[in-house]
Amino acid sequence: MNWLLVSVITVLTVALFKEVNCLVLTEIEGPSLVVIEDENVDSIPMNCHFKVEEESNSLVVKWTKDNKVVFQYIKGHGANVIPEFRGEVKSLSSDPNDEESGILLLNPTIETSGTYKCNIQTDKKTISMDKELHIIDIQNYTHTLQHKRIQNETHLECEIANVYPKPTLAIQTFNGEQIQIIASDVNLLDDGKYQASAIAVIRTEDDSTDEYQCVSMFNGLSFNLTTNIISGSMSFRRPEWSHLLLTVLIALVTYEKFSY
Structure with missing residues (x-):
């Protein structure tokens, strides 16, 4: 009886572990701090690394900035930048069906600072991860x-x-x-x-x-x-002392000249 109970618990544990870990989000690859010193600033890549451990009928990769959706990939429909953010964001991959679906932040400015979230959703699970991006702008400071x-x-x-x-x-x-x-x-x-x-x-x-x-x-x-x-x-830094020293030197030169 104990053997049967242990077997059932083991099977359920393995099944639960497999279900929970069918989708793994490992990291958001990208800088946390970018310093803008002049107009020649590179675009900023942000890549979301994840693994789908089991076959899934659906997959959605969605990027948000400060809780506003900027980009999404839908399996079978490709990748799209939300119209409001075109010119600011584009797909990191040239293949619209690339499931990795990272983003490229174009022409970074102080407005690029914010909290970026990568949200991965399958028909079995949803998982997300945040990354803070800080912009320091010291142009013409x-x-x-x-x-x-x-x-x-x-x-x-x-x-x-x-x-x-x-x-x-x-x-x-x-x-x-x-x-x-x-x-x-x-x-x-x-x-x-x-x-x-x-x-x-x-x-x-x-x-x-x-x-x-x-x-x-x-x-x-x-x-x-x-x-x-x-x-x-x-003594030798204040303008009034410099002026006084110059006056004394001129007086000495003048005295030497007329003394002969």
């Missing part, structure tokens, strides 16, 4: 760090413009020690990019040379921008 010495304090002002997504600014010493930000501002520009600024103040006891950095970060992404500045003795 500017990134500056300026300083001003006021008595025994150094005032540091960082500004970045024409970047996407929204940046977070940090001002620090060259060794990575964070300097407290006392004021900051972020503005959304008309083209969807951002401009941001931050001001920090550090106490300086003497005129020794120090190097500071402004680091612009993007929502925890593994990419940042850094600009440096050296702040030291202001």
Whole structure:
């Protein structure tokens, strides 16, 4: 009796395992982060790797971006881009009956950022997988760090413009020690990019040379921008002192000339 019960359970387990695993979605192949530095940006491939372990009467591969359908393949009917997204998306394969049915994201812009989902459906099972695609656009960006010495304090002002997504600014010493930000501002520009600024103040006891950095970060992404500045003795940096030195030199030359 026990032998019969074990046999029945084994058969049911194998049948259930086979049913559950008739469709396997392994990965979405494609980048998670793309940096746009100029107009020469390549199209972005996104490929959905899956296996249909059993013969199926139907197969639908559907791609969505932020829950909006952009592309679908239907077995027996081929692949089609949803009309709204033509010019932005096309099939990765030149064969319209290719069941792999990856997509190619054309002319990437900041609008290409989003959550892409590959949805696979047979007559027995449906399975899906998400992939986040982040676009960082730094075309024509500017990134500056300026300083001003006021008595025994150094005032540091960082500004970045024409970047996407929204940046977070940090001002620090060259060794990575964070300097407290006392004021900051972020503005959304008309083209969807951002401009941001931050001001920090550090106490300086003497005129020794120090190097500071402004680091612009993007929502925890593994990419940042850094600009440096050296702040030291202001004696020969401030315009008024330069003008005074020039005046003294001219006076000395004039004196030497007329003394003979």
